[in-house]
Amino acid sequence: MKLKSFFHLAGFGIKTILFKKKDPILGTIIVTDKCNLHCKHCSVNNITAIIHPYEQIKKEMKELYDMGIRILFFCGGETFLWHDKDKTLRDLVIEAKEMGFLIVNVVTNGTHRIDLKEADLILLSLDGDKEHHNIIRGDTYDTIMNNIENATSDNICFYMAINQINKDCIKDVCQKAKDTKNVRAVSFNFHTPYPDTKDLALSKEEKKKCTDDIIEMMKKGAPIFNLKSAFPYLVENKFPTPCHQCVVLENGKLSTCGRCIEIPGLCNECGYFFVAEYTLLFKGNLKIIFEMLRTYLKYI
Ligand SMILES: C[S@@+](CC[C@H](N)C(=O)[O-])C[C@H]1O[C@@H](n2cnc3c(N)ncnc32)[C@H](O)[C@@H]1O
Ligand code: SF4
Numbered sequence: 001m002k003l004k005s006f007f008h009l010a011g012f013g014i015k016t017i018l019f020k021k022k023d024p025i026l027g028t029i030i031v032t033d034k035c036n037l038h039c040k041h042c043s044v045n046n047i048t049a050i051i052h053p054y055e056q057i058k059k060e061m062k063e064l065y066d067m068g069i070r071i072l073f074f075c076g077g078e079t080f081l082w083h084d085k086d087k088t089l090r091d092l093v094i095e096a097k098e099m100g101f102l103i104v105n106v107v108t109n110g111t112h113r114i115d116l117k118e119a120d121l122i123l124l125s126l127d128g129d130k131e132h133h134n135i136i137r138g139d140t141y142d143t144i145m146n147n148i149e150n151a152t153s154d155n156i157c158f159y160m161a162i163n164q165i166n167k168d169c170i171k172d173v174c175q176k177a178k179d180t181k182n183v184r185a186v187s188f189n190f191h192t193p194y195p196d197t198k199d200l201a202l203s204k205e206e207k208k209k210c211t212d213d214i215i216e217m218m219k220k221g222a223p224i225f226n227l228k229s230a231f232p233y234l235v236e237n238k239f240p241t242p243c244h245q246c247v248v249l250e251n252g253k254l255s256t257c258g259r260c261i262e263i264p265g266l267c268n269e270c271g272y273f274f275v276a277e278y279t280l281l282f283k284g285n286l287k288i289i290f291e292m293l294r295t296y297l298k299y300i
């Protein structure tokens, strides 16, 4: 991370904690909900299947920037499906950087060619070893591994949503992150049980076992882009929700924290690690602050 970015984000954090402010710093733009996959755990693909036009996305980027947001995520649907005439996702990332966003990340299912060195991180969903990943995501594992091998930069971070199907695959994914060229780390979430995927939710005991596995792999030197101090809060679902420092923009609609905020009761069962990490950070949790500094400076 550049020094300028570090000081801006540190200044934002200090002001937020001291003055209990609720201004956002992290924004996500959903560029399309169209997707080439239909993963078993996902409730947000192909609802409209509209690819939003370039001018609209650019306006949304400007809107977020003017709100003070400096960490930007592009997400989908499948983010790499986005295009408008000759413009591609890469053009959006480059424009976001030029606009002044300090960190620009992309989330992808990894089934498309990866040529995106301008992104700070490419969060690439890998949901287990080959067998379990393919049960969840269709027969995509080999294609993804081939795309990673041929990626033009080493800014990939695995992104695993842990659920009933793949809860025993954590160590495999950690090892794969450690061993795979172009992969910098792995970041986890627990399944967030939308009404149509409740059967994939983990119990408290299962979540505890998962965090034990992650801690074991951290001790063995696996590159894990999560904060250990947030784990007990995630296991118990005892972190504050929603995250006021995060917003999502989809087709002109702005939501605090996530699109899921509209689903009654879902925040009480939230599995997104970033929500626990950010809300605890901005409440001034000292352990989280130090761990976040260490972790972010290592991987971004
Ligand atoms: C909605 S996808 C969009 C980007 C891209 N298509 C992908 O799969 O990475 C973003 C991330 O959300 C995760 N996800 C989807 N549904 C989830 C849920 N109910 N709980 C937790 N994570 C979920 C996916 O596994 C993926 O890592
Ligand atoms: S690839 Fe991403 S958006 Fe598509 S179905 Fe899977 S999780 Fe959902």
Ligand code: SF4
Binding pocket: 192, 241, 242, 243, 256, 257, 258, 259, 260, 261, 262, 266, 267, 268, 269, 270, 271, 272, 275
């Ligand atoms: S806290 Fe609520 S709105 Fe935020 S990600 Fe979790 S479920 Fe979605």
